[in-house]
Amino acid sequence: MLISKRARQFICQARFLFLSCGALLLCHLFSGCIRPEPPADITIINNIEPESLDPAIIVAQADMRVVEGLFDGLTRLDPKDASAIPGLAERWDISSDGTIYTFHLRTNLMWSTGEPLTSADVVYSWIRALDPKTAARYAGQLYYLKNAEEFNTGKITNAALVGVSAPDPFTVRAELKSPTAFFLDLCAFATLAVVPRQTIEKYGDHWLSARPLPVSGAYELAAWRLNDKVRLKKNPYYWDATNTQSEIIDLLPVSSPNTALNLYERGEADIVWDKELIPSELVDVLLQRPDFHSFTYLGTYFFRFNVTRKPFDDPRVRKALAMAVDKQRIVKKITRAGETTTTHLVPGGTQNYTSPEGVGYDPETARKLLAEAGYPDGKGFPRFEYLFNAASGGGKIHENIAIELQQMWRDELGITMVVRQVETQVFWGMQSRLDYSLSKSSWIGDYNDANTFLGMFVTGEGNNETGWGKPEYDSLIRAANVETDLKRREKLFQQAETILVHDEVPIVPLYFYVGINYFDTNRISGIWANLLDHHPLRSIKKTKVTP
């Protein structure tokens, strides 16, 4: 099979072309992609890539830790105990009935571009978070304002009716539906942070790519490259800039706990501050070291029952399953970071609140209850599924807990649970559609108040997701939230929680999370353990330069 001369020539040329193209490509590749940058003062490993840096969009705690540095609220959280302290607002007055807050802004407020920041910006930011077009998932944090819910859900369209206004450039007036004990804490929450109006109106959804990006917080956004880093640079126009401790901070998105640990061990990162970034199989060894810090914080691991499904519509069945769980075994064997087991939902340490006891470990009574419900020794009890999601970073905690539960119920009650793992995105959908029997759950407090936990299980609340509801419970929560007397408020919450974890048991709390971060206290200062696991970037400082 001979080929023609022309073809051969063509092939020769083509071969040359092919080779030179390849060579060119390689040269190009080698030169690209690596850019020299000055080293950061502090490098922090911050869990997965932020979904967004827009305060109105984010929901994840890791994202909030970054955004908090960029955009300030009327109040901000104290780095030591995470209580609300003055932020953009210097001081405030609260009306005697607790429904009208008058915030007095500092007079020297400026955007990072040097333009003045006024009360109109605050009003704009809040209204924007409520605007249906923004579609902020956390808009509910503003529902305490008068007419806010109506505006957000489209029942009214006039933003002027919402209970926030700017009588003069340095005053913000917030009118609440009812007294809200934790409103000042909410003002420090990312959703309520102050964002630049002109930039947002000019660039729309891509406003964060605008350079310069006007920010109201202690840091400017110097660079944001997906899965690479977020680089923050000190904002010289910040009202409290003299107390901003570091010039440049890098936040690396790392999802693998082993990689995070390796980077830290080799000195590539100074701080790792997410409990998900500690390899769970090493947690017991690592916590012995002085640079690993664990602390309690407001997070509960629990599981839900779908009470609309038989046989879990029967409280006796739910209680029986709850009583057969040896929680001690789970924290000793699986989680191993010194978590405390719990029978109630609201974590210990929550401000102005002590929880009542719920249902404890009692296999004897569990069997009795199950028999009463019509399933002596588990006979006739249908197989049921325990739903959980594949954890990000390939973590096995949920799976391991599920397997322990499976064994406990099989041994103690003689019933068969089937472990069912699904993709994360599918999991959230199934949970909210009540397309499950039992499902793994957890909740991290948004602010330091019992309401962030107990408010979830009001009938029909979006995060309820159990199908459970009791008018009595709802009215107790409602009463507690308008109650200004702290003692009486606690009582009301306690009564509600008793219904939840003792009488009805639509959820079974297993343990409270332990917050873990690691950094060398001899080299890094400005991070304190607190209940919200909240560590403002502005106070973090390297005390000793690495040799």
Added chain:
Amino acid sequence: MSEPAQQHLSPNQHAWRRFKKNRPAVLSAWFLVLLLLAIAVWPLVLKFSGGAFAQTHNPDQLSDAQFMPPGAQHWLGTDVHGRDLFSRILFGAQISLLVGVVGTVVSLVIGVLWGAIAGYVGGRTDSFLMRIVDVLYSLPSIIFVIVLLTTLGDLLKQSHFIENSPALAGRLRVMLLFIGLGAVSWLTMARIVRGQVLSLRTRAFVEASRTLGAGAPRILFRHIIPNIFGIVITYLALTMPAIILYESFLSYLGLGVQPPMASWGTLIAEGVSQINPIRIYWWLIVFPGGVLVTTLLALNFLGDGLRDAWDVKAK
């Protein structure tokens, strides 16, 4: 590779003799036989021995003996739940080998036929068949796998399998996994086979056969497919580990075999987190990894040996 002529031996006997001379292949065959035997016998041993022995070696039995190093009681140590690793590896072998075999067979049958037909018939048919391969090839396989596993899984749920027989549903879900993995792995096979066929079909012996009036199927099955046997075996040997490992990757997304069931892939994935600078429970990675690698090596050498022994070209 000519051998002294032997009388009264059929081609098969010839091949068998050649095979027996290939020491690595024979060794591999023995290893695989022993492994299969162990996989088959071990559950029976557990069933009939009963008592404490069965209890400690039950692959799903949790105990307080967490992270025990290999020893007299747990021969290969235990995992985080205190489950016996030896048993888990043997039970996991069922899943992994099934995944490997079913997936590979699916990819083999579709891939070889598709590629051979495209390459041999040529022209429009070739273009058409290969464009379909192109379309599927150009779709990242992860999209295909996720969609296949989740939607079919959903259909399964809507049918009444789960209520009637959850055990069967579980098994069906695993079958789905096997087929799904096979269905995304045949494309490379088809392309390679086609490439070979393209170059084979202009060879003298094929041309000769065609002039003698042989039909397409005959040429395909008598001349072409035997000639690509070698490359197919090699590629199969490469596909099998890929499929077994893909399964473990899916478990990572929550789509693989459902716990507490194990496969070698999931066992290795569990063991990988042990590779760290602080503390290494080495048995959790060494044993599952070791048995997987040894098995795959054995399959490879065996395939090689078989190919050499029966290869038409080697005669």
Added chain:
Amino acid sequence: MYFIRRILFAIPLLFAISLLAFVLMHLAPGSPFDSERKPASPEIERNLKAKYHYDEPVWKQYMRYLNDLAHGDFGVSLKYRNHTVTDIIAQGLPVSMTLGGLAFCFAMVFGLPAGFLTAARRGGWEDYAGSLLTLLTVCIPSFVIAPALVLIFAIKCHLLPVALWNSPWSMILPTVALGLYFAGKISRLMREGMLGAMQSEFITAARSKGLAENSLLLKHAVRIAILPVVTFSGPMMADLLTGSFIVENIFQIPGIGVFFVNSMSNRDHTMTMGLALLYAILVIGLNLLVDFAYTMLDPRVKYE
């Protein structure tokens, strides 16, 4: 002519792929807007869906997508809502291509000679040692190799960085972790090709003409032997250049490999579509190149 036709044909092909990908994605259960924290009222979720036209029928969404595509707009990522798909790909692709290119070179440089050697010394100790080694690289998954490499070379010996992508040194371990598997695969295919070629009739003919064994093997056998490798290298290139989920994850490399998996599991439809199209273009282009290379290497192959 044939190749021009092929290139023209790529356009309907891309259409078919986009349609298939779109339909498949929407078949899968789960929505991009589900999350752990449920919005305070169902209206918020409705707003969110309306904003991204997720409430429209699928065919209408597809039409809208095609229309945007015609204007060069790949849309906004539904997960990373401040970034456009183009933006994300533009950031990640160069990194992934660098890594993939290096791994490809690594695989070729080690795989081809290994395959040649094991075939040429068939049955000898070089064959067994080489085969064992290359098979090991195929059988040990990269999620085991990568941490093991890090442990040995970065943690214990302090020779190379543990992760990140900020210096030429940091490229070495990911390249090896990614390339080893492909090196092994190439070597196996090369070995097989060589064995086949050495038995083919025209090599036998050449041998009978008395050509010296070595030059014979080199000159003629290699040209045929490399065919399966060439076939395989098209899709392999596509896989390598679009990055690797596992390697990028373990070494914390800002490529696009992680997005292939994450966008699908996040149900980030626009991102998945963008990546599917990118991947398709790469695969089609590289396959064309492969077929072209075929005609150069094996004169017996003709396309008409």
